[in-house]
Amino acid sequence: MSSPLPKVLLFGPRRSGKSSIKQVLFSKMSPHETLFRLESTPTPQHLIVDTNRLSQFELIDFPGDWDEASNNPIFLGLSCFVFVLDAQDEPYDLVLSYLTNLISKATKVNPRIHVHVFINKVDGELFLSEEAKYDCRRDIVSLVQEEMETFQGLDNVNVEYYLTSIYDHSVYESFSKVVQKLVPALNTIESLLNVLVERNGMEKAFLFDVASKLYISTDSNPVDAAGYELCSDMIDVVLDVSGIYGGRHNSDSNREIDDGSKGEGEGGEQDKSVTEEEKNGYYDSESCAAIHLSNGIVLYLKEVESMLALVCLTREESFGRRGLVDYNIGVFKEAIKKMIEVAGPK
Amino acid sequence: MKKKVLLMGKAHSGKTSMRSIIFANYLARDTMRLSPTLDVEHHHVRFLGNLVLNLWDCGGQDAFYESYFERDRETIFRSVELLIYVFDIESDNPEKDFDHFSGVLEAIEENSPDARIFVLVHKMDLVHEDERDVIFEDRQRIIQAHSRGLSLQCFATSIWDETLYKAWSEIVTNLIPNIQLLKTHLDDFCRISDADEVVLFERATFLVIAHTSQNAAQHNFDAHRFEKISNIVKQFKLSCGKTQAGFQGMEVKNSLFSAFIDAFTENTYIMVIVSDPQIETAATLINIKNAREHFEKNFARS
Numbered sequence: 001m002s003s004p005l006p007k008v009l010l011f012g013p014r015r016s017g018k019s020s021i022k023q024v025l026f027s028k029m030s031p032h033e034t035l036f037r038l039e040s041t042p043t044p045q046h047l048i049v050d051t052n053r054l055s056q057f058e059l060i061d062f063p064g065d066w067d068e069a070s071n072n073p074i075f076l077g078l079s080c081f082v083f084v085l086d087a088q089d090e091p092y093d094l095v096l097s098y099l100t101n102l103i104s105k106a107t108k109v110n111p112r113i114h115v116h117v118f119i120n121k122v123d124g125e126l127f128l129s130e131e132a133k134y135d136c137r138r139d140i141v142s143l144v145q146e147e148m149e150t151f152q153g154l155d156n157v158n159v160e161y162y163l164t165s166i167y168d169h170s171v172y173e174s175f176s177k178v179v180q181k182l183v184p185a186l187n188t189i190e191s192l193l194n195v196l197v198e199r200n201g202m203e204k205a206f207l208f209d210v211a212s213k214l215y216i217s218t219d220s221n222p223v224d225a226a227g228y229e230l231c232s233d234m235i236d237v238v239l240d241v242s243g244i245y246g247g248r249h250n251s252d253s254n255r256e257i258d259d260g261s262k263g264e265g266e267g268g269e270q271d272k273s274v275t276e277e278e279k280n281g282y283y284d285s286e287s288c289a290a291i292h293l294s295n296g297i298v299l300y301l302k303e304v305e306s307m308l309a310l311v312c313l314t315r316e317e318s319f320g321r322r323g324l325v326d327y328n329i330g331v332f333k334e335a336i337k338k339m340i341e342v343a344g345p346k
Numbered sequence: 347m348k349k350k351v352l353l354m355g356k357a358h359s360g361k362t363s364m365r366s367i368i369f370a371n372y373l374a375r376d377t378m379r380l381s382p383t384l385d386v387e388h389h390h391v392r393f394l395g396n397l398v399l400n401l402w403d404c405g406g407q408d409a410f411y412e413s414y415f416e417r418d419r420e421t422i423f424r425s426v427e428l429l430i431y432v433f434d435i436e437s438d439n440p441e442k443d444f445d446h447f448s449g450v451l452e453a454i455e456e457n458s459p460d461a462r463i464f465v466l467v468h469k470m471d472l473v474h475e476d477e478r479d480v481i482f483e484d485r486q487r488i489i490q491a492h493s494r495g496l497s498l499q500c501f502a503t504s505i506w507d508e509t510l511y512k513a514w515s516e517i518v519t520n521l522i523p524n525i526q527l528l529k530t531h532l533d534d535f536c537r538i539s540d541a542d543e544v545v546l547f548e549r550a551t552f553l554v555i556a557h558t559s560q561n562a563a564q565h566n567f568d569a570h571r572f573e574k575i576s577n578i579v580k581q582f583k584l585s586c587g588k589t590q591a592g593f594q595g596m597e598v599k600n601s602l603f604s605a606f607i608d609a610f611t612e613n614t615y616i617m618v619i620v621s622d623p624q625i626e627t628a629a630t631l632i633n634i635k636n637a638r639e640h641f642e643k644n645f646a647r648s
Contacts, residue, residue: 286601294592
């Protein structure tokens with residue numbers, strides 16, 4: 001590997017849900033399991049996320065109330081930090097002064113660091129209405145701004161806020177936006193997607209990492225939460241159905257040729273554990289799916305690169321010219337491949 | 347065609363939860379919000395169009411049982427087609443459960459001697475995976491010992507996995523009159539279209555009503571695959587619901603297989619699995635379309 005991976009640093013008070021977020025997103029733990037299966041995190045936990053070649057990073061989950069931020073080189077390089085706080089644990093004063101302290105220390109080391117605040121656990125009885133969530137965010141934003149004014153030199157720090165819950169798609173969507181900041185050629189990918197959407201009369205297109213269901217990029221049309229959720233759910237459908245009927249457990253002798261050629265395509269990659277390999281084996285270079293909805297929308301998924309999927313929302317009329325759509329996606333796919341090669345072989 | 351179905355068992359054994367999951371598209375975790383059933387709740391569930399299941403969800407508190415056995419004995423136990431009795435595997439008072447069970451069987455024998463009886467040993471997720479078979483076997487033995495010589499079928503179930511679908515699929519297919527004929531036609535269709543597998547689902551519940559496979563020995567498919575597919579599709583239908591759009595059909599493929607799941611007749615969905623790479627997608631779609639006309643014609647709707 002040529003350059004060190006960008007880092008995502010997870011901070012926050014104890015029991016705010018840092019490890020839960022990490023487990024739900026990257027280890028496929030069900031949100032309910034996090035309630036009883038996770039112990040508190042005693043030391044920083046490192047996790048390399050490199051399932052696809054476009055978006056790779058190192059996720060570091062810090063113990064709650066971690067306080068060794070002064071002059072810590074951990075903030076150097078291309079990195080961002082995600083501060084997770086528990087929205088159900090009022091008052092926020094102490095937590096937020098911890099946050100601003102961290103920001104001040106981190107920016108001293110690396111003035112260009114991105115700061116993301118996850119207002120987590122906005123679920124349950126306290127947050128049944130959208131309004132309650134927005135109120136909560138407004139309160140926190142103004143408290144943080146107040147706090148930050150007491151420090152010097154924090155005027156230019158850009159803090160972004162997200163309302164998250166591991167029980168719905170919000171944590172995926174929010175984390176996607178964090179990760180996007182670390183994708184080197186994000187603008188290029190976005191313009192490629194724009195061209196693709198425009199030429200094919202599509203409504204929306206996302207480029208997903210199949211393993212984590214985070215989206216790496218999307219065209220510049222506004223993201224509609226419901227459409228995004230459907231695309232994300234579609235990935236589950238594709239992986240689950242492929243796991244049942246297209247898994248390796250049913251590949252018999254006459255299919256060995258297929259497996260062989262596939263292995264060559266991935267050749268020279270770092271060795272991963274067998275289970276991971278098996279799980280991802282269901283998703284291969286010919287993975288493709290279409291889901292038709294009653295309102296005339298078609299969800300169309302196609303493999304773009306190892307563990308990357310293009311998922312688009314398109315109208316039945318445009319999808320009628322499927323050959324053309326496939327051709328254009330093929331061109332898009334080539335462009336992404338070239339981009340990755342230029343960026344340097346990993 | 348109305349069929350009376352009794353759903354009985356001790357309080358908190360999970361009767362209403364399973365009913366809500368199977369017939370009202372609840373997610374497993376949403377069932378936590380259900381409150382205990384008071385007395386008897388009646389539900390009419392339309393299944394395959396012309397089959398109406400008249401579900402009697404009987405609250406399980408002891409006090410209700412007294413009235414079931416005494417005052418309402420005939421009302422409850424008369425002309426029952428199906429009895430579904432639910433045992434909680436973690437019951438704190440198994441003896442009492444079996445007292446009730448014997449009482450119910452006695453009343454059934456008296457009032458509806460032809461009723462078919464199914465016993466669900468429920469909440470199996472609470473038992474460690476390695477022990478499930480042994481514990482279920484053991485429980486089944488005790489149930490059989492209390493069966494008063496009536497024939498009954500036992501299932502181990504949990505709302506958290508596919509076992510619940512499997513049990514209900516088998517229970518419900520018992521009520522479909524021309525199921526054998528349907529199966530023969532499905533076999534033909536599978537052969538003609540060179541599919542590995544064809545599965546027919548009921549449209550509203552996505553319970554499996556018939557399935558057929560070719561060259562099954564070659565494949566080493568998961569034994570619970572149909573129920574898993576039901577689950578996958580039902581989950582996705584729920585997601586669709588949020589956007590005010592309905593699910594119509596899908597195709598999924600990779601280099602080893604193609605799966606087609608599509609609205610079929612008025613009351614069914616069909617799934618066709620093809621692994622032969624020489625069979626074009628369009629060919630399979632045309633086969634499904636033609637079969638649709640054939641099945642619509644031969645299996646009369648309501």
